[in-house]
Amino acid sequence: MPRPFAEVRERLERQYLEVEFDPASGLSKEELFAELNRHRAEHPEEPRILTRAWLFHLLCSRARIAVDPEDYFVDQLEHHNLLLELRNEWWREEEGREFANDSPPAPGTCSSIVDTSHTCPNWRNLLRYGIRGLRDRVAGRPGAFYEAVALVYEGVLVLLQRFEAARPSPVLRSLIAGPPQTFHEALQLAYLYHELQEMEGEAVRSMGRFDLLYHPFYAADLEADRLTREQAKELLKYFWIKFFAKTQGKMFGKPFLLGPEVNELSYLALEAFREMHTTEVKLHLRVGEHTPPEFLDAAAECLQAGATSLEVLNDRAQVEMLCQHGRSQKDAEDYIIIGCCEPAVMGQEMNCSGAAALNLAKPVEMVLVSGEYDCFEDLRQAYLETLGAVFARCAEDTRRRERLWPRINPSPLLSGTMDSCLEQGRDVSEAGAKYNVTGCTLVGLANAVDSLAAIRHLVYEERRCTLAELRQALAANWEGYEELRLAALHRAPKWGNNDDRVDQLAVQITDFIGPRINREPNARGGVFHAALFGIIGSAKFFGEQTGALPDGRLAGTPLTMNTSATTGRDRGGVTSLINSVTKLDLSQFPMGTTLDLTLHPSVAKGEEGRDNVGAIIRSHFAQGGMALQFNLFDAGVLREAQRNPEQYASLQVRLCGWNVRFVDLALEEQELFITRAEAAG
Amino acid sequence: MTGRLVSVQRLCVHDGPGIRTTLFLKGCSLACRWCHNPETLSPKPEIGFHARKCVGCGKCAEVCPQGAHSFVEGSHHFDRGSCTACGKCVAACLPGALEYYGREVSVEEAVAAVLEDRTFYATSGGGCTVSGGEPLLQAQFCAELFRALHAAGVHCAVDTSGAVSWQSFETVLPYTDLFLYDVKHIDEQIHREHTGSGNGMILENLTRLAESGVPIEVRIPLIPGFNANQESLSALGKWLSRMPNIARVRLLPYHLARSKYETVGRRDTMPQAPIPTPEQVREAAAVLEGWGLEVGR
Numbered sequence A: 001m002p003r004p005f006a007e008v009r010e011r012l013e014r015q016y017l018e019v020e021f022d023p024a025s026g027l028s029k030e031e032l033f034a035e036l037n038r039h040r041a042e043h044p045e046e047p048r049i050l051t052r053a054w055l056f057h058l059l060c061s062r063a064r065i066a067v068d069p070e071d072y073f074v075d076q077l078e079h080h081n082l083l084l085e086l087r088n089e090w091w092r093e094e095e096g097r098e099f100a101n102d103s104p105p106a107p108g109t110c111s112s113i114v115d116t117s118h119t120c121p122n123w124r125n126l127l128r129y130g131i132r133g134l135r136d137r138v139a140g141r142p143g144a145f146y147e148a149v150a151l152v153y154e155g156v157l158v159l160l161q162r163f164e165a166a167r168p169s170p171v172l173r174s175l176i177a178g179p180p181q182t183f184h185e186a187l188q189l190a191y192l193y194h195e196l197q198e199m200e201g202e203a204v205r206s207m208g209r210f211d212l213l214y215h216p217f218y219a220a221d222l223e224a225d226r227l228t229r230e231q232a233k234e235l236l237k238y239f240w241i242k243f244f245a246k247t248q249g250k251m252f253g254k255p256f257l258l259g260p261e262v263n264e265l266s267y268l269a270l271e272a273f274r275e276m277h278t279t280e281v282k283l284h285l286r287v288g289e290h291t292p293p294e295f296l297d298a299a300a301e302c303l304q305a306g307a308t309s310l311e312v313l314n315d316r317a318q319v320e321m322l323c324q325h326g327r328s329q330k331d332a333e334d335y336i337i338i339g340c341c342e343p344a345v346m347g348q349e350m351n352c353s354g355a356a357a358l359n360l361a362k363p364v365e366m367v368l369v370s371g372e373y374d375c376f377e378d379l380r381q382a383y384l385e386t387l388g389a390v391f392a393r394c395a396e397d398t399r400r401r402e403r404l405w406p407r408i409n410p411s412p413l414l415s416g417t418m419d420s421c422l423e424q425g426r427d428v429s430e431a432g433a434k435y436n437v438t439g440c441t442l443v444g445l446a447n448a449v450d451s452l453a454a455i456r457h458l459v460y461e462e463r464r465c466t467l468a469e470l471r472q473a474l475a476a477n478w479e480g481y482e483e484l485r486l487a488a489l490h491r492a493p494k495w496g497n498n499d500d501r502v503d504q505l506a507v508q509i510t511d512f513i514g515p516r517i518n519r520e521p522n523a524r525g526g527v528f529h530a531a532l533f534g535i536i537g538s539a540k541f542f543g544e545q546t547g548a549l550p551d552g553r554l555a556g557t558p559l560t561m562n563t564s565a566t567t568g569r570d571r572g573g574v575t576s577l578i579n580s581v582t583k584l585d586l587s588q589f590p591m592g593t594t595l596d597l598t599l600h601p602s603v604a605k606g607e608e609g610r611d612n613v614g615a616i617i618r619s620h621f622a623q624g625g626m627a628l629q630f631n632l633f634d635a636g637v638l639r640e641a642q643r644n645p646e647q648y649a650s651l652q653v654r655l656c657g658w659n660v661r662f663v664d665l666a667l668e669e670q671e672l673f674i675t676r677a678e679a680a681g
Numbered sequence B: 001m002t003g004r005l006v007s008v009q010r011l012c013v014h015d016g017p018g019i020r021t022t023l024f025l026k027g028c029s030l031a032c033r034w035c036h037n038p039e040t041l042s043p044k045p046e047i048g049f050h051a052r053k054c055v056g057c058g059k060c061a062e063v064c065p066q067g068a069h070s071f072v073e074g075s076h077h078f079d080r081g082s083c084t085a086c087g088k089c090v091a092a093c094l095p096g097a098l099e100y101y102g103r104e105v106s107v108e109e110a111v112a113a114v115l116e117d118r119t120f121y122a123t124s125g126g127g128c129t130v131s132g133g134e135p136l137l138q139a140q141f142c143a144e145l146f147r148a149l150h151a152a153g154v155h156c157a158v159d160t161s162g163a164v165s166w167q168s169f170e171t172v173l174p175y176t177d178l179f180l181y182d183v184k185h186i187d188e189q190i191h192r193e194h195t196g197s198g199n200g201m202i203l204e205n206l207t208r209l210a211e212s213g214v215p216i217e218v219r220i221p222l223i224p225g226f227n228a229n230q231e232s233l234s235a236l237g238k239w240l241s242r243m244p245n246i247a248r249v250r251l252l253p254y255h256l257a258r259s260k261y262e263t264v265g266r267r268d269t270m271p272q273a274p275i276p277t278p279e280q281v282r283e284a285a286a287v288l289e290g291w292g293l294e295v296g297r
């Protein structure tokens, strides 16, 4: 019998670090590999989806397993990432062939990948049919696709039976027989499925509408006196800690969605989340007109307690936006967030949000080196044209990659949950999902806006320097131009201060590039969707390839993310930042956008502080904001944490779309947070 | 009509209900030793010098018509006596080491600045607060500002020391929704020693204001070595307990702002005592609650 969560938390956090798989329970890596090679040699012409399904089945039925008698759940399968290895082999092969004779796009302008990692299976179908039911839906249907789906679900059934034999349990017996009947069974199924889909090669980037999907199980258990509220909370904590245990807090946070209609389970989830204080579960809260204020209060209490790994969503605005961009009203209302802040219809969409990324700052550099401009207007126009050209190239590369997808990573397990794939007999990699869009994220908005504003201020208005001099200063990375750099930093106006002249530059950029992206076809019968957020990886990567910028930024430093102002430059504070950001038509960014706010803890303290947080959220929404996430700390505490990391091991900060422990950040990244906190204080 | 402002601060949550924008006005009628806004004391504009940010570029000296900035062996010397606050050096100082306190702004400008955040006032029940300094030294400006804000439905509060003529109160009263009223000590002599003035006018104005029916929040700065003791607080509590219309009393534990004195070239008069502990604040609140007052924290 598992012990109370609080007593065993540390052990649970290490549950995947040193697992002892019983050698008698299955084959070693070498043996599995040998089996795979033999199979491939015997079936040289086999469709790749079937080879993957075969390997999936092999791992489920023959790889080693482990069970932990002190856990509520079983999930340990020693699969050695063989499916990923096979995918990577095909990936190298296909990309190598496709791009053999290409010159890559100009460095630092854009990037594109095959994004198989922003997925949300159809959780409703999983819970409704169970593993056996999903297998039965395709059993006996002809064709490689259906055969593959049947094979992988057959594999999962075998795995469940192996687990049950190793650790007899009514939970597993029930899941072998059919769909889950209890809260415990539903969570067991969700976690195991999650593990297996990631084994297949597609990261699960949404665990679905948690309160909506799991409340019926929870309520039925309570009704039948099978479960108490406290026991449910224990189960939830055992379940959630697994996501941390898996990544040790080094990943993006596993998204769970709550709201907008809330129930007992919504509150239970917030309570468990607040008590656990974990970075690796990320809550997205849909807040709509009918969401009770108590729910927002409970969320604010999480923030007050330092559990800041949550994001609040303007429900009405998100639904309207999705409808504007091709979803039916009913589907739009069923959206979840896939990953950081990308809305997508739950279980019916392959949105590939991470496929393409554009560096908004790079074209500033490009237009500066390439020409002379009589007036700022000409320069601004040249900037937009260059940006458009960069996107055209990026879109073409992305489409070519998308076409490779079916030959790299067919995904029968994921496809098997989706009605549209089953109706059409098509895998998600071949546009089997109902909605197939492709994300293009925009990185460095503040850098681009501030740089254009600085050029206008320094060259065309104040005439502190000529364009040629500015060019020289940037080429020298501002060395020898300290005075000009100070003017760029402190005199040129900056995005995020509700200064209309600067903010209008942001409006012009977003009005230009958003619609341009949204009408561009992808290679899967859908369109691109613009996103106004950037993950830290691309902010760093693009930053390294971007020289000094007119806004005073030094060469090689990270670009700004999301809709944020340049760190420390939003001197007008949180309200002005919100006023600036909400001037943008954010519905032009159907792949999502978010705003990070850094609040001083005194603003959020006590009951009044809780109300203040609620008021900030409501104001942001009232002005058309889409999503908000928070950092709450004062600079002094962060300094202290820098000096004594052991004592502040649990202090969390919000990193673009997810949370990390402050003490795990590199020194320079810590400094950025301290600068932000100082500005907030 | 114009006013003299030191700064506009947004997202203020301690200057009345909800989220507010607070205008800090220049000039004060008292000179409290613990003042944490010494840049607001003088009614005249002045230049703040943040030595930490100075890079020694010498631009200020180049532009100053009075020769007020000089460099002695590389160290920056600022002769305030000859400064006429023309602001030229502030404009020239790129690193932001020099700051102008006492900008003149029109009512229209101030109204526009406040209205930028009106959504936040609406969702939080907040509004605008004038503070300082003593805002009622510029009562006409405050009244016109508030009249315009009232017309736009914005809640208006005055944060006052009370040490101004009753006429100033009358000027703003029609447009004021809340007074944050500082009361520091009940003993005339001690009050004079620590603030430079007696408390007669302050207590008299509060009495009249309380009769007018407008909501009042009394604020007591908690200062060690001045009023942070049982006897002083009890005497204050007793006096306040007889006042009508006092919505609540709030204790403001004193906090340090020593560097600000340096910035404006004033002698640091702040107490040397440690800042009050949460325990001391709780005890102080208990004394006041003993007089039937509601104490907010």
Ligand code: SF4
Binding pocket: B053, B054, B055, B056, B057, B058, B059, B060, B061, B069, B076, B092, B093, B094, B095, B096, B097, B098
């Ligand atoms: S202009 Fe500013 S930075 Fe330069 S010497 Fe004067 S005060 Fe210092």
Ligand code: SF4
Binding pocket: B047, B063, B064, B065, B066, B067, B068, B069, B082, B083, B084, B085, B086, B087, B088, B089, B090
């Ligand atoms: S404000 Fe004018 S007079 Fe005063 S120091 Fe600066 S430049 Fe000189």
